[in-house]
Amino acid sequence: MATLKSLDDLRKLREQVQGEITERFGGEVKIIVGMGTCGIAAGARDVMTAILQELRTRNIQAAITQTGCVGMCEREPLIDIVRPGEERITYGRVTPVDAKRLVAEHVVHGRVVEDLVVARFEE
Amino acid sequence: MEELSLHILDLVQNSLGAGAGCIEIVIEENTDRDLFLVEIHDDGKGMSREFVERVLNPFTTTRTTRRVGLGLSLLEMATRQCNGGIEIDSELGRGTKVRAVFQHSHWDRAPLGNIKATLITIISANPLVRLVYRHRVNNRSFSLDTEEVITVLGDIPLNHMAVLDWLENYLSQELNELYGGG
Ligand SMILES: Nc1ncnc2c1ncn2[C@@H]1O[C@H](COP(=O)(O)OP(=O)(O)OP(=O)(O)O)[C@@H](O)[C@H]1O
Ligand SMILES: [Mg+2]
Numbered sequence: 614m615a616t617l618k619s620l621d622d623l624r625k626l627r628e629q630v631q632g633e634i635t636e637r638f639g640g641e642v643k644i645i646v647g648m649g650t651c652g653i654a655a656g657a658r659d660v661m662t663a664i665l666q667e668l669r670t671r672n673i674q675a676a677i678t679q680t681g682c683v684g685m686c687e688r689e690p691l692i693d694i695v696r697p698g699e700e701r702i703t704y705g706r707v708t709p710v711d712a713k714r715l716v717a718e719h720v721v722h723g724r725v726v727e728d729l730v731v732a733r734f735e736e
Numbered sequence: 737m738e739e740l741s742l743h744i745l746d747l748v749q750n751s752l753g754a755g756a757g758c759i760e761i762v763i764e765e766n767t768d769r770d771l772f773l774v775e776i777h778d779d780g781k782g783m784s785r786e787f788v789e790r791v792l793n794p795f796t797t798t799r800t801t802r803r804v805g806l807g808l809s810l811l812e813m814a815t816r817q818c819n820g821g822i823e824i825d826s827e828l829g830r831g832t833k834v835r836a837v838f839q840h841s842h843w844d845r846a847p848l849g850n851i852k853a854t855l856i857t858i859i860s861a862n863p864l865v866r867l868v869y870r871h872r873v874n875n876r877s878f879s880l881d882t883e884e885v886i887t888v889l890g891d892i893p894l895n896h897m898a899v900l901d902w903l904e905n906y907l908s909q910e911l912n913e914l915y916g917g918g
Binding site for chain 2: 619620622623624626627629630631646648649650651653654658659661662665668669672673674676677678679681
Protein backbone atom coordinates (compact mmCIF):
# COMPACT_ATOMS: atom_id res chain seq x y z
CA MET A 614 0.00 0.00 0.00
CA ALA A 615 1.31 3.36 -1.01
CA THR A 616 0.47 5.00 2.29
CA LEU A 617 2.68 2.81 4.44
CA LYS A 618 5.66 3.15 2.16
CA SER A 619 5.16 6.89 2.08
CA LEU A 620 5.06 7.10 5.86
CA ASP A 621 8.26 5.12 5.91
CA ASP A 622 9.80 7.66 3.55
CA LEU A 623 8.61 10.39 5.86
CA ARG A 624 10.33 8.76 8.84
CA LYS A 625 13.57 8.49 6.90
CA LEU A 626 13.23 12.10 5.88
CA ARG A 627 12.84 13.08 9.51
CA GLU A 628 16.10 11.39 10.44
CA GLN A 629 17.91 13.05 7.57
CA VAL A 630 16.61 16.50 8.32
CA GLN A 631 17.28 16.20 12.03
CA GLY A 632 20.90 15.41 11.20
CA GLU A 633 21.35 18.67 9.35
CA ILE A 634 22.19 21.67 11.41
CA THR A 635 20.11 24.42 9.94
CA GLU A 636 21.40 27.84 10.81
CA ARG A 637 18.19 29.70 11.09
CA PHE A 638 19.11 32.04 13.89
CA GLY A 639 18.87 35.69 13.01
CA GLY A 640 15.49 34.85 11.53
CA GLU A 641 14.09 33.74 8.24
CA VAL A 642 13.03 35.82 5.32
CA LYS A 643 9.26 36.34 5.37
CA ILE A 644 7.24 36.02 2.17
CA ILE A 645 3.56 36.97 2.21
CA VAL A 646 1.27 36.07 -0.67
CA GLY A 647 -2.11 37.78 -1.24
CA MET A 648 -4.83 35.10 -1.33
CA GLY A 649 -8.08 37.06 -1.34
CA THR A 650 -10.47 36.30 -4.18
CA CYS A 651 -8.78 39.05 -6.16
CA GLY A 652 -5.33 37.54 -5.66
CA ILE A 653 -6.45 34.02 -6.50
CA ALA A 654 -8.27 35.17 -9.62
CA ALA A 655 -5.13 37.00 -10.73
CA GLY A 656 -2.98 33.88 -10.39
CA ALA A 657 -1.64 33.90 -6.83
CA ARG A 658 -1.58 30.12 -6.56
CA ASP A 659 0.75 29.73 -9.54
CA VAL A 660 2.96 32.44 -8.11
CA MET A 661 3.08 30.60 -4.79
CA THR A 662 3.97 27.37 -6.60
CA ALA A 663 6.79 29.14 -8.44
CA ILE A 664 8.15 30.62 -5.20
CA LEU A 665 8.13 27.22 -3.50
CA GLN A 666 9.88 25.65 -6.46
CA GLU A 667 12.58 28.29 -6.50
CA LEU A 668 13.12 28.04 -2.75
CA ARG A 669 13.41 24.29 -3.05
CA THR A 670 15.87 24.41 -5.94
CA ARG A 671 18.03 26.81 -3.98
CA ASN A 672 17.51 24.96 -0.72
CA ILE A 673 16.33 28.04 1.14
CA GLN A 674 14.02 27.84 4.12
CA ALA A 675 11.72 30.89 4.33
CA ALA A 676 8.56 31.63 6.29
CA ILE A 677 5.73 31.86 3.79
CA THR A 678 2.32 33.09 4.84
CA GLN A 679 -0.86 34.09 3.07
CA THR A 680 -3.12 37.05 3.59
CA GLY A 681 -6.51 38.25 2.35
CA CYS A 682 -7.29 41.25 0.16
CA VAL A 683 -5.43 44.38 1.20
CA GLY A 684 -7.34 46.74 -1.07
CA MET A 685 -5.02 46.88 -4.06
CA CYS A 686 -7.00 44.34 -6.07
CA GLU A 687 -5.94 45.68 -9.46
CA ARG A 688 -2.31 45.09 -8.53
CA GLU A 689 -2.69 41.45 -7.53
CA PRO A 690 -0.96 39.06 -7.33
CA LEU A 691 0.82 40.87 -4.51
CA ILE A 692 3.90 39.50 -2.78
CA ASP A 693 5.55 41.04 0.26
CA ILE A 694 9.12 40.21 1.13
CA VAL A 695 10.73 41.07 4.45
CA ARG A 696 14.34 40.24 5.19
CA PRO A 697 15.18 40.28 8.88
CA GLY A 698 15.76 43.85 10.01
CA GLU A 699 14.99 45.33 6.60
CA GLU A 700 12.09 47.21 5.01
CA ARG A 701 8.99 45.34 3.94
CA ILE A 702 8.64 45.55 0.17
CA THR A 703 5.35 44.91 -1.65
CA TYR A 704 5.56 43.72 -5.23
CA GLY A 705 2.57 43.80 -7.57
CA ARG A 706 1.30 42.04 -10.69
CA VAL A 707 3.79 39.32 -10.01
CA THR A 708 3.94 36.46 -12.53
CA PRO A 709 5.47 33.04 -11.83
CA VAL A 710 8.54 34.13 -13.80
CA ASP A 711 8.83 37.33 -11.73
CA ALA A 712 8.46 35.25 -8.59
CA LYS A 713 11.62 33.29 -9.38
CA ARG A 714 13.45 36.56 -9.92
CA LEU A 715 12.20 37.89 -6.56
CA VAL A 716 13.64 34.83 -4.83
CA ALA A 717 16.93 34.99 -6.70
CA GLU A 718 17.41 38.74 -6.21
CA HIS A 719 15.60 39.89 -3.11
CA VAL A 720 15.34 36.82 -0.90
CA VAL A 721 18.85 35.58 -1.60
CA HIS A 722 20.83 38.78 -2.13
CA GLY A 723 18.70 41.49 -0.60
CA ARG A 724 18.52 43.36 -3.89
CA VAL A 725 15.12 44.99 -4.32
CA VAL A 726 13.58 44.37 -7.75
CA GLU A 727 12.62 47.99 -8.41
CA ASP A 728 10.45 47.53 -11.50
CA LEU A 729 7.90 45.44 -9.56
CA VAL A 730 7.71 47.47 -6.34
CA VAL A 731 4.32 48.93 -5.42
CA ALA A 732 4.92 49.89 -1.78
CA ARG A 733 7.50 49.94 1.03
CA PHE A 734 7.01 49.92 4.79
CA GLU A 735 9.33 50.15 7.74
CA GLU A 736 8.75 47.01 9.79
CA MET B 737 -12.81 30.83 -11.52
CA GLU B 738 -11.47 28.25 -13.89
CA GLU B 739 -10.94 25.50 -11.36
CA LEU B 740 -12.95 24.30 -8.40
CA SER B 741 -9.64 23.92 -6.57
CA LEU B 742 -9.26 27.72 -6.80
CA HIS B 743 -12.69 28.17 -5.19
CA ILE B 744 -11.48 25.81 -2.47
CA LEU B 745 -8.39 27.93 -1.90
CA ASP B 746 -10.66 30.95 -1.69
CA LEU B 747 -12.97 29.34 0.88
CA VAL B 748 -9.96 28.33 2.93
CA GLN B 749 -8.79 31.95 2.98
CA ASN B 750 -12.20 32.82 4.46
CA SER B 751 -11.69 30.18 7.15
CA LEU B 752 -8.19 31.47 7.91
CA GLY B 753 -9.55 35.00 8.08
CA ALA B 754 -12.04 33.72 10.65
CA GLY B 755 -9.15 32.45 12.77
CA ALA B 756 -9.65 28.75 12.14
CA GLY B 757 -7.22 26.32 13.77
CA CYS B 758 -8.63 23.31 11.98
CA ILE B 759 -9.97 23.21 8.44
CA GLU B 760 -11.51 20.23 6.74
CA ILE B 761 -11.90 19.95 2.98
CA VAL B 762 -14.26 17.30 1.64
CA ILE B 763 -14.65 16.51 -2.04
CA GLU B 764 -17.07 13.93 -3.38
CA GLU B 765 -17.30 13.06 -7.02
CA ASN B 766 -20.13 10.70 -7.69
CA THR B 767 -20.92 9.89 -11.28
CA ASP B 768 -23.80 7.51 -10.42
CA ARG B 769 -25.68 10.27 -8.67
CA ASP B 770 -24.21 12.82 -11.06
CA LEU B 771 -22.98 14.99 -8.20
CA PHE B 772 -19.84 16.93 -7.51
CA LEU B 773 -19.74 18.11 -3.95
CA VAL B 774 -17.30 20.35 -2.11
CA GLU B 775 -17.42 21.08 1.60
CA ILE B 776 -15.23 23.18 3.83
CA HIS B 777 -15.62 23.00 7.59
CA ASP B 778 -13.76 25.24 9.95
CA ASP B 779 -13.63 26.04 13.63
CA GLY B 780 -13.28 29.76 13.09
CA LYS B 781 -15.33 32.51 14.67
CA GLY B 782 -18.46 31.77 12.65
CA MET B 783 -21.26 34.07 11.54
CA SER B 784 -24.62 34.98 13.01
CA ARG B 785 -27.72 33.57 11.36
CA GLU B 786 -28.70 37.01 10.26
CA PHE B 787 -25.31 37.56 8.62
CA VAL B 788 -25.44 34.20 6.83
CA GLU B 789 -28.76 35.15 5.28
CA ARG B 790 -27.15 38.14 3.65
CA VAL B 791 -23.74 36.71 2.92
CA LEU B 792 -24.43 35.63 -0.66
CA ASN B 793 -25.06 39.21 -1.58
CA PRO B 794 -21.72 40.59 -2.76
CA PHE B 795 -22.33 43.74 -0.76
CA THR B 796 -22.04 41.73 2.40
CA THR B 797 -18.49 41.70 3.64
CA THR B 798 -16.70 42.47 6.86
CA ARG B 799 -13.64 43.43 4.93
CA THR B 800 -12.60 47.04 5.22
CA THR B 801 -10.42 47.25 2.15
CA ARG B 802 -13.05 46.73 -0.53
CA ARG B 803 -16.81 47.25 -0.42
CA VAL B 804 -17.77 43.93 -1.93
CA GLY B 805 -16.95 40.37 -0.94
CA LEU B 806 -16.73 38.18 -3.98
CA GLY B 807 -15.75 34.72 -2.90
CA LEU B 808 -19.07 33.24 -1.82
CA SER B 809 -21.17 35.00 -4.47
CA LEU B 810 -18.89 33.74 -7.24
CA LEU B 811 -19.09 30.23 -5.90
CA GLU B 812 -22.84 30.41 -5.67
CA MET B 813 -23.08 31.61 -9.24
CA ALA B 814 -20.89 28.74 -10.38
CA THR B 815 -23.07 26.16 -8.61
CA ARG B 816 -26.31 27.66 -9.90
CA GLN B 817 -25.05 27.44 -13.46
CA CYS B 818 -24.64 23.73 -12.89
CA ASN B 819 -28.06 22.97 -11.39
CA GLY B 820 -26.62 23.10 -7.92
CA GLY B 821 -26.36 25.54 -5.08
CA ILE B 822 -24.58 26.35 -1.87
CA GLU B 823 -25.53 25.90 1.74
CA ILE B 824 -23.91 27.67 4.63
CA ASP B 825 -24.16 26.42 8.14
CA SER B 826 -22.53 28.62 10.71
CA GLU B 827 -22.62 29.42 14.36
CA LEU B 828 -20.93 32.29 16.14
CA GLY B 829 -18.01 31.05 18.16
CA ARG B 830 -18.28 27.51 16.78
CA GLY B 831 -17.37 27.55 13.13
CA THR B 832 -18.69 27.34 9.61
CA LYS B 833 -19.60 24.71 7.08
CA VAL B 834 -19.92 25.66 3.44
CA ARG B 835 -21.29 23.06 1.06
CA ALA B 836 -21.31 23.54 -2.70
CA VAL B 837 -23.08 21.11 -5.00
CA PHE B 838 -22.76 20.84 -8.77
CA GLN B 839 -24.24 18.55 -11.36
CA HIS B 840 -21.18 16.43 -12.15
CA SER B 841 -21.83 16.09 -15.87
CA HIS B 842 -22.87 19.69 -16.41
CA TRP B 843 -21.18 21.32 -19.35
CA ASP B 844 -20.36 24.45 -17.38
CA ARG B 845 -18.91 22.72 -14.35
CA ALA B 846 -15.30 23.77 -13.96
CA PRO B 847 -12.84 20.93 -13.50
CA LEU B 848 -11.37 20.36 -10.07
CA GLY B 849 -8.02 21.37 -11.54
CA ASN B 850 -4.80 21.41 -9.61
CA ILE B 851 -5.97 20.45 -6.13
CA LYS B 852 -2.43 19.42 -5.24
CA ALA B 853 -1.20 22.99 -5.74
CA THR B 854 -4.07 24.23 -3.58
CA LEU B 855 -3.19 21.83 -0.76
CA ILE B 856 0.54 22.54 -0.90
CA THR B 857 -0.17 26.27 -0.90
CA ILE B 858 -2.36 26.01 2.19
CA ILE B 859 0.01 23.74 4.08
CA SER B 860 3.16 25.69 3.29
CA ALA B 861 1.61 28.99 4.31
CA ASN B 862 -0.17 27.66 7.42
CA PRO B 863 1.91 24.93 8.99
CA LEU B 864 0.24 25.42 12.36
CA VAL B 865 -3.29 24.96 11.09
CA ARG B 866 -4.58 21.41 11.08
CA LEU B 867 -5.77 20.48 7.63
CA VAL B 868 -7.94 17.45 7.03
CA TYR B 869 -8.54 16.46 3.43
CA ARG B 870 -11.04 13.83 2.38
CA HIS B 871 -11.60 13.09 -1.26
CA ARG B 872 -13.87 10.44 -2.71
CA VAL B 873 -14.22 9.57 -6.37
CA ASN B 874 -17.05 7.06 -6.73
CA ASN B 875 -15.92 4.06 -4.67
CA ARG B 876 -12.32 5.11 -4.10
CA SER B 877 -11.19 7.51 -1.44
CA PHE B 878 -8.13 9.24 -0.11
CA SER B 879 -7.63 11.23 3.03
CA LEU B 880 -4.86 13.20 4.64
CA ASP B 881 -4.68 14.70 8.09
CA THR B 882 -1.71 16.99 8.69
CA GLU B 883 -1.82 16.08 12.38
CA GLU B 884 -0.77 12.55 11.45
CA VAL B 885 2.11 13.87 9.39
CA ILE B 886 3.16 16.08 12.30
CA THR B 887 3.15 13.09 14.63
CA VAL B 888 5.71 11.37 12.43
CA LEU B 889 7.75 14.54 11.96
CA GLY B 890 8.21 15.41 15.61
CA ASP B 891 9.77 18.85 15.82
CA ILE B 892 10.42 19.27 12.11
CA PRO B 893 8.00 21.85 10.79
CA LEU B 894 5.40 20.87 8.21
CA ASN B 895 6.62 23.62 5.91
CA HIS B 896 10.21 22.38 5.80
CA MET B 897 11.18 22.18 2.14
CA ALA B 898 11.99 18.48 2.41
CA VAL B 899 8.56 17.80 3.88
CA LEU B 900 6.85 19.77 1.14
CA ASP B 901 8.78 17.67 -1.37
CA TRP B 902 7.52 14.53 0.28
CA LEU B 903 3.97 15.87 0.30
CA GLU B 904 4.17 16.72 -3.36
CA ASN B 905 5.17 13.17 -4.25
CA TYR B 906 2.71 11.63 -1.86
CA LEU B 907 -0.22 13.65 -3.17
CA SER B 908 0.69 13.00 -6.81
CA GLN B 909 0.75 9.31 -6.17
CA GLU B 910 -2.43 9.15 -4.10
CA LEU B 911 -4.46 11.40 -6.37
CA ASN B 912 -3.32 9.43 -9.36
CA GLU B 913 -4.55 6.24 -7.73
CA LEU B 914 -7.78 7.88 -6.73
CA TYR B 915 -8.55 8.50 -10.36
CA GLY B 916 -7.72 4.92 -11.22
CA GLY B 917 -4.29 5.61 -12.70
CA GLY B 918 -1.52 3.04 -12.29
N1 LIG C 1 -15.63 30.57 6.99
C1 LIG C 1 -16.07 31.76 7.41
N2 LIG C 1 -16.10 32.06 8.75
C2 LIG C 1 -16.55 33.24 9.20
N3 LIG C 1 -16.96 34.25 8.39
C3 LIG C 1 -16.96 34.02 7.07
C4 LIG C 1 -16.51 32.79 6.51
N4 LIG C 1 -16.63 32.86 5.16
C5 LIG C 1 -17.11 34.09 4.89
N5 LIG C 1 -17.30 34.80 6.03
C6 LIG C 1 -17.84 36.18 6.13
O1 LIG C 1 -18.55 36.45 4.95
C7 LIG C 1 -18.03 37.60 4.29
C8 LIG C 1 -18.13 37.42 2.79
O2 LIG C 1 -17.25 36.38 2.33
P1 LIG C 1 -16.78 36.37 0.81
O3 LIG C 1 -15.79 35.28 0.65
O4 LIG C 1 -17.96 36.33 -0.08
O5 LIG C 1 -16.09 37.77 0.62
P2 LIG C 1 -14.77 38.32 1.33
O6 LIG C 1 -13.98 37.18 1.89
O7 LIG C 1 -15.19 39.40 2.27
O8 LIG C 1 -13.98 38.98 0.14
P3 LIG C 1 -13.25 38.20 -1.07
O9 LIG C 1 -13.68 36.78 -1.00
O10 LIG C 1 -13.76 38.89 -2.28
O11 LIG C 1 -11.77 38.34 -0.91
C9 LIG C 1 -16.61 37.74 4.81
O12 LIG C 1 -16.19 39.08 4.77
C10 LIG C 1 -16.73 37.20 6.22
O13 LIG C 1 -17.20 38.20 7.09
MG1 LIG D 1 -13.57 35.44 0.62
